[in-house]
Amino acid sequence: MNAITPFVAVDVQSWSLFFGTRRILHQITLQIPAKQVTALIGPSGCGKSTLLRSFNRMHEINAEAHYEGKIYIEQKDIFQWEVTTLRRQVGMIFQKPVPFPKSIFDNIAYGLKINGCPPSEIKGRVEEALQKSYLFNEVKDKLHEPATRLSGGQQQRLCIARTIALQPRIILMDEPCSALDPISTAKIEELIGELAQQYTIVLVTHNMQQAIRIADYTAFMYLGELIEANNTAELFQNPQQELTRNYVQGNFG
Numbered sequence: 505m506n507a508i509t510p511f512v513a514v515d516v517q518s519w520s521l522f523f524g525t526r527r528i529l530h531q532i533t534l535q536i537p538a539k540q541v542t543a544l545i546g547p548s549g550c551g552k553s554t555l556l557r558s559f560n561r562m563h564e565i566n567a568e569a570h571y572e573g574k575i576y577i578e579q580k581d582i583f584q585w586e587v588t589t590l591r592r593q594v595g596m597i598f599q600k601p602v603p604f605p606k607s608i609f610d611n612i613a614y615g616l617k618i619n620g621c622p623p624s625e626i627k628g629r630v631e632e633a634l635q636k637s638y639l640f641n642e643v644k645d646k647l648h649e650p651a652t653r654l655s656g657g658q659q660q661r662l663c664i665a666r667t668i669a670l671q672p673r674i675i676l677m678d679e680p681c682s683a684l685d686p687i688s689t690a691k692i693e694e695l696i697g698e699l700a701q702q703y704t705i706v707l708v709t710h711n712m713q714q715a716i717r718i719a720d721y722t723a724f725m726y727l728g729e730l731i732e733a734n735n736t737a738e739l740f741q742n743p744q745q746e747l748t749r750n751y752v753q754g755n756f757g
């Protein structure tokens with residue numbers, strides 16, 4: 505086994521995932537650096553979401569899913585984590601923001617309460633999470649209004665606030681901007697850059713320009729395999745594999 509340095513947040517070792525008899529991911533080995541933005545790119549259906557969802561054991565609800573290989577989060581096998589603790593440490597943001605049908609404040613307070621945050625600290629923690637997700641100034645006068653009244657971009661920042669309120673180590677984002685307009689996208693991209701100072705971010709994106717703009721490290725997948733991973737500039741400017749070169753030059757996908 506490779507030596508695991510403290511700077512690797514997610515260490516994927518020869519990970520294969522099957523749905524029934526169909527192998528979706530083929531022996532993926534990838535080290536995701538801590539406190540950086542790592543982009544997962546590749547054509548539709550190549551397994552980006554499936555890999556991302558492996559990291560916090562989201563496939564567990566699917567009785568068809570089974571695995572080979574190992575994934576270590578902060579040096580601990582994901583199956584040795586207690587699953588709710590793992591999911592608190594490894595938060596997830598989806599393509600379409602899905603706020604709870606509650607007020608803006610309660611969207612964040614709810615998770616804090618069920619995770620045992622003392623009532624006296626809730627208000628401060630909600631405010632801090634809203635500040636960190638660049639939303640506070642836009643919502644400070646309507647914290648008790650329904651979250652569903654927010655714009656799509658604001659809802660996405662609220663979902664990020666809800667996740668960071670639980671003080672995760674890693675934030676997984678599956679095409680978090682694909683339902684957003686360019687201005688909301690720019691805000692989320694800026695926010696992702698800021699969050700990477702404190703958290704490890706793994707971002708699935710279809711948008712190669714987005715990977716170039718915000719990812720430090722990029723992994724290219726094709727048909728369930730990891731073809732190449734490198735510093736983003738290197739991967740795009742000097743790909744080592746022909747498949748990667750064709751993809752980043754826009755020849756397919």
Ligand SMILES: Nc1ncnc2c1ncn2[C@@H]1O[C@H](COP(=O)(O)OP(=O)(O)OP(=O)(O)O)[C@@H](O)[C@H]1O
Nearest residue numbers: 523528546547548549550551552553554555566710
């Ligand atoms: N629950 C499931 N059961 C069976 N097959 C699945 C399931 N989820 C995904 N797949 C299959 O796994 C493969 C990888 O899908 P995945 O969603 O990970 O791709 P992706 O790279 O995220 O694609 P996209 O860019 O379109 O989101 C696809 O062939 C898909 O049909």
Ligand SMILES: [Mg+2]
Nearest residue numbers: 552553554708
């Ligand atoms: Mg996907």
